[in-house]
Amino acid sequence: MSVANPRPTTRANRNIDRWRTSSDPTGDDRKEDSAGPIDSLLVPADDAPNDSRPAYPPPRHAMSLLALESEQDESGDVRGWMPVTPFTSTHDGMARLATVAMLVDALGGMRSITASDPDWAFTADMSIHLLPAGPTELLQADLHVRRRGRRTLVIEAELLADGERPAGSALLTFAVVPRPEHLVNITINMTPGRRKMNANSAHEKLETDYLDELELRVSQPGIASIELRPVVCNTVGALHGAIHASLIDEASASLARSFFDGGAVTTDMHLAYLDLGRVGPLTATATAIGGPANGRLTASVDVHDGNGALVSTATTEVVAL
Numbered sequence: 001m002s003v004a005n006p007r008p009t010t011r012a013n014r015n016i017d018r019w020r021t022s023s024d025p026t027g028d029d030r031k032e033d034s035a036g037p038i039d040s041l042l043v044p045a046d047d048a049p050n051d052s053r054p055a056y057p058p059p060r061h062a063m064s065l066l067a068l069e070s071e072q073d074e075s076g077d078v079r080g081w082m083p084v085t086p087f088t089s090t091h092d093g094m095a096r097l098a099t100v101a102m103l104v105d106a107l108g109g110m111r112s113i114t115a116s117d118p119d120w121a122f123t124a125d126m127s128i129h130l131l132p133a134g135p136t137e138l139l140q141a142d143l144h145v146r147r148r149g150r151r152t153l154v155i156e157a158e159l160l161a162d163g164e165r166p167a168g169s170a171l172l173t174f175a176v177v178p179r180p181e182h183l184v185n186i187t188i189n190m191t192p193g194r195r196k197m198n199a200n201s202a203h204e205k206l207e208t209d210y211l212d213e214l215e216l217r218v219s220q221p222g223i224a225s226i227e228l229r230p231v232v233c234n235t236v237g238a239l240h241g242a243i244h245a246s247l248i249d250e251a252s253a254s255l256a257r258s259f260f261d262g263g264a265v266t267t268d269m270h271l272a273y274l275d276l277g278r279v280g281p282l283t284a285t286a287t288a289i290g291g292p293a294n295g296r297l298t299a300s301v302d303v304h305d306g307n308g309a310l311v312s313t314a315t316t317e318v319v320a321l
Helices: 097-115 241-260
Strands: 010-014 069-072 078-083 120-130 138-148 152-161 165-177 184-188 193-196 217-220 223-226 264-273 282-288 296-304 310-320
Touching (some): 097 264, 138 165, 223 241
Antiparallel strands (some): 069 193, 120 165, 120 264, 138 152, 223 282, 264 310, 296 310
């Protein structure tokens, strides 16, 4: 994504290969033939390309259900918020990693717009570390650029529970490349100020467990899968980057529950994106590294698409409750 400076209405390039973007944040894109990583763009419907493709995001998309908010200052730094509810939290009242990944992914993409200018950035990996912050009502994330090299962009996120208690951190690494010439122009609102990241969030409410809403299923301990449907996809019809994390979170936690014979929460994840997940169902398989010790389990998790291709891989740490 390339934007010279934040201003009320600015033009930037974005590929809309599969869905016509007609509202704010969209899903994320991971390959040069897609659209870049930016999924937090406010795009007026009147400016969307005139074609027959369905608008993105579709109703009840995985991101709109989390009611994310964001604010970008004049320097480009980003702050965001996510309500934590019984449908998005762990048994101890903290935001579960699957939802934190969506917040971080969306905000990281938003921050990379100006940080990568005049080039383009594609997400390479995501690391999340969660602290035992206790019951939380609102999770806040503050994102800053740690490094902008010629070919690498690193963005760090500081997580706060209810605006005051340290809740963890996240790190996003992007590959910086020349802006692809085939991307089309759309209008992006980059004005400073706090706003909903997705207009659909105003009327779409989550009324059941987040992963149940996404129809993410566990077939046996350590194996979680999801069908490829518009509500879990990005703008090019591939699995949304944060849903990779949801699969990895639940595969890891379900494996740990079988060891601990009780509750478990994923507290750490390092995720590397390898390819677009365009063929469903997508399946995450978690394998224990060693065995459980002192109420903790380390796991290796691979995500394969419906053709058996490896699309992402991760290591995780899970803690017994």
